[in-house]
Amino acid sequence: xxxxxxxxxxxxxxxxxxxxxxxxxxxxxxxxxxxxxxxxxxxxxxxxxxxxxxxxxxxxxxxxxxxxxxxxxxxxxxxxxxxxxxxxxxxxxxxxxxxxxxxxxxxxxxxxxxxxxxxxxxxxxxxxxxxxxxxxxxxxxxxxxxxxxxxxxxxxxxxxxxxxxxxxxxxxxxxxxxxxxxxxxxxxxxxxxxxxxxxxxxxxxxxxxxxxxxxxxxxxxxxxxxxxxxxxxxxxxxxxxxxxxxxxxxxxxxxxxxxx
Amino acid sequence: xxxxxxxxxxxxxxxxxxxxxxxxxxxxxxxxxxxxxxxxxxxxxxxxxxxxxxxxxxxxxxxxxxxxxxxxxxxxxxxxxxxx
Numbered sequence: 001x002x003x004x005x006x007x008x009x010x011x012x013x014x015x016x017x018x019x020x021x022x023x024x025x026x027x028x029x030x031x032x033x034x035x036x037x038x039x040x041x042x043x044x045x046x047x048x049x050x051x052x053x054x055x056x057x058x059x060x061x062x063x064x065x066x067x068x069x070x071x072x073x074x075x076x077x078x079x080x081x082x083x084x085x086x087x088x089x090x091x092x093x094x095x096x097x098x099x100x101x102x103x104x105x106x107x108x109x110x111x112x113x114x115x116x117x118x119x120x121x122x123x124x125x126x127x128x129x130x131x132x133x134x135x136x137x138x139x140x141x142x143x144x145x146x147x148x149x150x151x152x153x154x155x156x157x158x159x160x161x162x163x164x165x166x167x168x169x170x171x172x173x174x175x176x177x178x179x180x181x182x183x184x185x186x187x188x189x190x191x192x193x194x195x196x197x198x199x200x201x202x203x204x205x206x207x208x209x210x211x212x213x214x215x216x217x218x219x220x221x222x223x224x225x226x227x228x229x230x231x232x233x234x235x236x237x238x239x240x241x242x243x244x245x246x247x248x249x250x251x252x253x254x255x256x257x258x259x260x
Numbered sequence: 261x262x263x264x265x266x267x268x269x270x271x272x273x274x275x276x277x278x279x280x281x282x283x284x285x286x287x288x289x290x291x292x293x294x295x296x297x298x299x300x301x302x303x304x305x306x307x308x309x310x311x312x313x314x315x316x317x318x319x320x321x322x323x324x325x326x327x328x329x330x331x332x333x334x335x336x337x338x339x340x341x342x343x344x
Contacts, residue, residue, distance in 0.1 A: 007332055025276055025323075029323070030324045185321070186317045
């Protein structure tokens with residue numbers, strides 16, 4: 001066998017910059033960044049994309065993703081993306097938001113953007129807490145889950161129930177594609193990539209609002225190592241936040257995706 | 261005979277999260293406790309390079325896109341430089 005038989009199966013996507021991320025070891029933010037970079041590279045949209053970074057750990061996403069980025073105030077990424085998309089309709093515009101940003105501070109903005117059917121894509125990272133500020137309870141924290149601001153576990157009597165964002169947005173007529181995927185294993189990551197591809201294609205073909213919720217781990221704030229955190233996600237989060245497509249409009253189900 | 265391959269781990273990016281080590285289906289990878297990366301982590305390395313099939317699962321799960329996966333037979337000249 002000669003060197004000509006050697007094939008590169010996988011290499012770092014060109015959509016990522018050369019910087020080392022500030023995320024904790026094992027944090028699936030890195031996986032989500034990589035999937036977005038891979039999908040936009042495959043679609044040839046790297047030079048035609050504007051991202052909107054959130055607050056939270058991913059506030060520095062613009063340092064790691066090698067295309068145009070703006071930074072929105074707390075939870076206001078969908079509003080900012082709306083403005084960008086309406087002024088530059090030929091651009092691919094997406095927001096990258098965590099659960100504190102999207103489901104708590106920005107719940108109004110995301111619901112309004114989805115109900116208007118804005119032609120934007122939302123990547124929603126759900127890790128059941130506020131990662132950057134020290135693991136406080138978020139709207140997505142599971143019942144009984146201990147966080148730094150619910151040390152006895154989330155009490156649903158006083159603190160309410162977790163919000164299933166994907167199911168909630170799927171009830172809105174403006175949403176064309178709403179799905180939930182998990183990033184805790186290789187199979188889930190491959191499925192997540194396909195969902196992200198679909199979401200960006202929905203926008204490219206002007207079919208409406210699209211969102212992909214990605215279940216993520218937060219090993220540092222959960223107090224677990226990476227392996228145990230991924231097991232915890234599979235055992236506790238997946239039963240409450242099932243993986244699936246919650247809204248696929250008729251136009252989206254008939255959509256053809258090149259290369260897949 | 262299963263396909264052959266090898267991986268190269270960029271130690272600038274590796275943070276020793278062990279995701280690739282636990283997910284590798286052929287137990288090829290391990291954490292190298294004898295070395296440190298510039299960031300101060302013990303990097304992952306191929307402890308059993310003969311097992312690698314080049315399936316790419318390590319690269320799919322790697323949160324820091326540190327892994328490049330090759331399929332084929334590794335050139336002899338490259339093998340000498342590893343394991344330092």
